[in-house]
Amino acid sequence: MGMGAGMILGGIDLVALAAMLMVASTPILLAATGELIAEKAGVLNLGVEGMMIMGAIGGFAGAVLSGSPEVGFVTGAISGALMALLFGFLTQVLLSNQVATGLALTLFGLGLSALIGKGFEGVRPPATGKIDLGALADLPVLGPILFRHDWVVYFSIALVVAVWLFLHLSRSGLILRAVGENHEAAHALGYRVVAVRLGALAFGGAAAGLGGAYLSLVRVPQWTEGMTAGAGWIALAIVVFGSWRAERVLLGAYLFGGVTVLQLRLQAAGYAIPVQLLSMAPYVITIVALVIISARHRHGAQAAPAALGRIFHASR
Amino acid sequence: MNRRSFLTTTAITATVLSLGLGGAALAQEPLKVAFMYVGPVGDMGWSFQHDQGRQAVDAAYGGRVATSYVENVPEGPDAERVLTQMALAGNKLIFATSFGYMDAVMNVAAKFPDVRFEHATGYKRADNVSTYDARFYEGRAVIGTIAGRMTKTNKIGYIGSFPIPEVVQGINSAFIHARKVNPAVEMKVVWAYTWFDPAKEADAAAALIAEGVDVLMQHTDSTAPQAKAQEAGIYTFGQASDMGAFAPTPRISSIIDNWGPYYVARVGAMLDGSWASTGSWEGIGAGAVGIGEISSAVPAEVKAEAETLAAAIGAGTYHPFTGPLNKQDGTPWLAAGEVADDGALSGLNFFVEGISAQMPQ
Numbered sequence: 001m002g003m004g005a006g007m008i009l010g011g012i013d014l015v016a017l018a019a020m021l022m023v024a025s026t027p028i029l030l031a032a033t034g035e036l037i038a039e040k041a042g043v044l045n046l047g048v049e050g051m052m053i054m055g056a057i058g059g060f061a062g063a064v065l066s067g068s069p070e071v072g073f074v075t076g077a078i079s080g081a082l083m084a085l086l087f088g089f090l091t092q093v094l095l096s097n098q099v100a101t102g103l104a105l106t107l108f109g110l111g112l113s114a115l116i117g118k119g120f121e122g123v124r125p126p127a128t129g130k131i132d133l134g135a136l137a138d139l140p141v142l143g144p145i146l147f148r149h150d151w152v153v154y155f156s157i158a159l160v161v162a163v164w165l166f167l168h169l170s171r172s173g174l175i176l177r178a179v180g181e182n183h184e185a186a187h188a189l190g191y192r193v194v195a196v197r198l199g200a201l202a203f204g205g206a207a208a209g210l211g212g213a214y215l216s217l218v219r220v221p222q223w224t225e226g227m228t229a230g231a232g233w234i235a236l237a238i239v240v241f242g243s244w245r246a247e248r249v250l251l252g253a254y255l256f257g258g259v260t261v262l263q264l265r266l267q268a269a270g271y272a273i274p275v276q277l278l279s280m281a282p283y284v285i286t287i288v289a290l291v292i293i294s295a296r297h298r299h300g301a302q303a304a305p306a307a308l309g310r311i312f313h314a315s316r
Numbered sequence: 317m318n319r320r321s322f323l324t325t326t327a328i329t330a331t332v333l334s335l336g337l338g339g340a341a342l343a344q345e346p347l348k349v350a351f352m353y354v355g356p357v358g359d360m361g362w363s364f365q366h367d368q369g370r371q372a373v374d375a376a377y378g379g380r381v382a383t384s385y386v387e388n389v390p391e392g393p394d395a396e397r398v399l400t401q402m403a404l405a406g407n408k409l410i411f412a413t414s415f416g417y418m419d420a421v422m423n424v425a426a427k428f429p430d431v432r433f434e435h436a437t438g439y440k441r442a443d444n445v446s447t448y449d450a451r452f453y454e455g456r457a458v459i460g461t462i463a464g465r466m467t468k469t470n471k472i473g474y475i476g477s478f479p480i481p482e483v484v485q486g487i488n489s490a491f492i493h494a495r496k497v498n499p500a501v502e503m504k505v506v507w508a509y510t511w512f513d514p515a516k517e518a519d520a521a522a523a524l525i526a527e528g529v530d531v532l533m534q535h536t537d538s539t540a541p542q543a544k545a546q547e548a549g550i551y552t553f554g555q556a557s558d559m560g561a562f563a564p565t566p567r568i569s570s571i572i573d574n575w576g577p578y579y580v581a582r583v584g585a586m587l588d589g590s591w592a593s594t595g596s597w598e599g600i601g602a603g604a605v606g607i608g609e610i611s612s613a614v615p616a617e618v619k620a621e622a623e624t625l626a627a628a629i630g631a632g633t634y635h636p637f638t639g640p641l642n643k644q645d646g647t648p649w650l651a652a653g654e655v656a657d658d659g660a661l662s663g664l665n666f667f668v669e670g671i672s673a674q675m676p677q
Binding site: 230 | 355356357358359360388473479504505506507508509510512513514515516518519520522523524526527529538539540542543544546547559561562672673674676677
């Protein structure tokens, strides 16, 4: 990766590895952060995979047609948000079943993205530039790890911080949580449950779309049918195992991305560790770590928003 | 792969596409033929190439045949369910196009003796189950030669999918022929444990590039490694499909799977009633394996050397696994001049001497 002499340990450049970790984790982190807000508002949207893949093609098409990756990330986020609003219309206005609708959203997204993507196979997207952080980028060790990334990596971390602050310190965050815990009480207090949930869904969809666009514009970078290949489901799992807390979602996403990259690097460096163990390590380590944290804090079982997945009808 | 099964389970019922409606006008029912793919038809690699073969069947027989396919079927219990559904839907000939479908094919074939099955790259057969494969290792010998000549760091990277004979043959063949033209060559191997996951394939490519690899080969199905190689300015080869969008660099040549002639012949055998269980394993000579155009990035003498090798393999005058060859642990495998027989190759589970990567056990 041309980052000069980093810290070499056992033949692996740890600095380059840590830098790759941040890139590999970003799509899942974005999608999981978005889903966290939707679930905190009491909506279970299983369509993350579908929103991500629509973000991947929407972002790719936007970037290629406009020549600007920034425009691509915006169109990617919009594509994801539109998918989420479709889900919101069906589940919040027409009161359809959330689980079935979410699964349908994923199938719809995979199909529609394949159709839109036909003309974009084999096309190279405009490069997403790294942010120039001047002297910071030249710091030993920390420079290459932390300060030589594109803006989306920083944006994703800022988003986690913003979501944490929003949920814990803001009045609107409190309202959102109230809607997710007990929508009838929130409704009785005069809060507009459906509007709050549509907003949360749109945010979740935009974040998932951004994650998908990061996949097609930076991490791979190209459009391939079905290219999310299950990343949306990993994001969903991380929200649950992270017991609906922003900081644990960050930890889970970085653990998963980190161990994925690490095990591939260990293989490439020729370590004599059984490959099967390495291959399942990202799943096992992430789940075990998050379950242990949740168990120690005794919030795990009760952490799910009480109204998660339940249908709200104002006339009741 | 398991993480996709949830999604795909539900997808299966929804995505059985039925093409070839032209037969409706005929008095006779068209012969129904189904294909099961491990990735999406738009992967631009393995599954794309099989679907080209399906389309060749449509073109050859028109209304006499109705083909359909299901894509993104994981190797595992879902495969059995999809095959059962295909058989119940009246398909008389079913092509299962990935190695990991093997036991599912055998199980379902036992329940439907009147339905004929064809399993790609496997080795289990029955009265109503044929196997078919292509000698990809012949193509690997050719691109291994080019790789050995083109590398400057003397490190060649290889993204493996699963440690199965088909993939192990390819790694060995590429290494043997790279070493032959460049004794300093090393081969670095990463197992992705997936046939199709562009993000993971890209990460695997990045890991190999970080190890100093400057020529990359893949035995996974997407073009993601091509894109990563383009960024890094190293060389690659198209896999399964030509991947010509990445020529002249990073893709400097390719191995092309050409399933059309086999599919057309087998469907023809169904139509005239001559279908019988066989094991087909064709290579460069029969046109089942093609070498894509060697791009302008490759010097003329290297190109000529590769083409001479491909011609010799195609004519049957040279076999890529010709002794003397030792196993990785140094024990003898093939004596000087001895050629590996097909039985040994179809069960190949060890690396040859000189490869330092570990074989997953």
